Amino acid sequence: MxxxxxxxxxxxxxxxxxxxxxxxxxxxxxxxxxxxxxxxxxxxxxxxxxxxxxxxxxxxxxxxxxxxxxxxxxxxxxxxxxxxxxxxxxxxxxxxxxxxxxxxxxxxxxxxTWHSRMAPGVAPAKAWLADKQVTGVQITWKEDVRRWHPGQDWVFAPAGMGVFDPGINALSIITEILPMPIHLQAAELLFPSNCDTPIAAQMRWTENVIAEFDWRQEGPQSWDITVQTDAGGISLHDGGSRLVIDGAPQDVGPEREYPALYDRMADLVKDGVSDVDIGPMIHVADAMALGQRVTGEAFYL
Incomplete structure (x- = not known):
């Protein structure tokens, strides 16, 4: 060991x-x-x-x-x-x-590391989409920041990323599973009046890809990606842990995101190579650069 x-x-x-x-x-x-x-x-x-x-x-x-x-x-x-x-x-x-x-x-x-790429539904979704023509993608990533980051004010400070802290998990999945590149065309970012990072975002990319991120959702949390193709539809739920193809739930195995990351790190060290992927970060940077800023009411953790 x-x-x-x-x-x-x-x-x-x-x-x-x-x-x-x-x-x-x-x-x-x-x-x-x-x-x-x-x-x-x-x-x-x-x-x-x-x-x-x-x-x-x-x-x-x-x-x-x-x-x-x-x-x-x-x-x-x-x-x-x-x-x-x-x-x-x-x-x-x-x-x-x-x-x-x-x-x-x-x-x-x-x-x-991008732990959401290790969710059990991601690899089979990527394999299924590999030879398909994607016609549209809808991403809904909504959760309660007070539940997941209690008292962690740094998430709303400069470089804390705000709603992109969880939202980048969705971006890590779509940059992994989609068989074609996409780039951002428009975004609207909602900043609380007392915060330096957004609490909600709406985005639109090429290839008819749209996303809605929100950090104010109480009750059930939403981590869903739906992809339409020329050969039917596919969707990932619960952050990639559940996969549905044409309405049929798939058996994707147990949840082991972080164990899989450490498996991967062991292989990388053994082989003497690195794995550096900034694809999800590029989409966040583009949203910050291109997005229209809207100021909303103050928000406190």
Whole structure:
């Protein structure tokens, strides 16, 4: 088993990363770095530089918010460590390009993870769509920010991404399953008057692809993608965990998004290669650049 260090012990780390690592035959959770969080039985550091200096742990998984992630990743790469990045892989496109160049020069693995691509319905949806002519796509991604990010004000700060924090999961799926490229044509972004990032967005791409993102949905949450083709329709529900083809539910197997990410990281390190994909981030950047800004009432977590 390969030792790995998990940096940023927050909700996503404890809910997803720690169970995935602990259940894997490839990884040994050897250390954590966090100002406040710890994992029972695991060596805990509060300073990243100290961890790099005092251990030779070869792989670092970064679960920090996007803004500080570049500095941590750059230090890890400079120290010869392989790096796994939570989504989104950075605060800007340029810094992810820079990290890819650093990793290449250092001869280490860099993996920009997109966990929703590992949802069990995604691969079979991609296979089914591969030889189809897509005629339209509708994306509905609506959830309750207060349920999933309680007290995490950084999501509405600059580079926090706002509704694109969950919405980029939908973008990671469509950039994986669609058999043709698309680019954004129009967007409307709703910004609360006291926030620097949007709480809702409506978007339209080429190839008749439309999306509605909203972070204010209470009750049942909506993570749905419907694709019409010249040979029938297909839809993904619950973030890609359920697949329906022409009205018939498909057996796609168990949910194991984060375990699959760590399986992939083990293969990448073994093969000495990187996997850096910024496709979903490009659509977010385009929405921010092209979108019409609408200001709404203040919103508080």
């Amino acid at each position: 390969t030792p790995i260090c998990l940096v940023g012990i927050g909700k996503i780390a404890t809910d997803q990363h720690v169970p995935a690592i602990n259940a894997s035959p490839d990884w040994d959770l050897a250390a954590t770095v966090s100002r406040t969080g710890t994992i029972d039985g695991v060596q805990a550091f509060t300073d990243f530089d100290q961890m790099l200096a005092e251990t030779d742990i070869p792989v670092i998984s970064l679960c920090l918010p996007p803004v500080p992630r570049y500095a941590y990743a750059a230090k890890a790469i400079a120290a010869g460590r392989h790096v796994m990045l939570e989504k989104p892989p950075g605060a800007t496109l340029a810094e992810v390009h820079a990290l890819a160049d650093m990793a290449r020069a250092a001869g280490v693995t860099l993996f920009t």
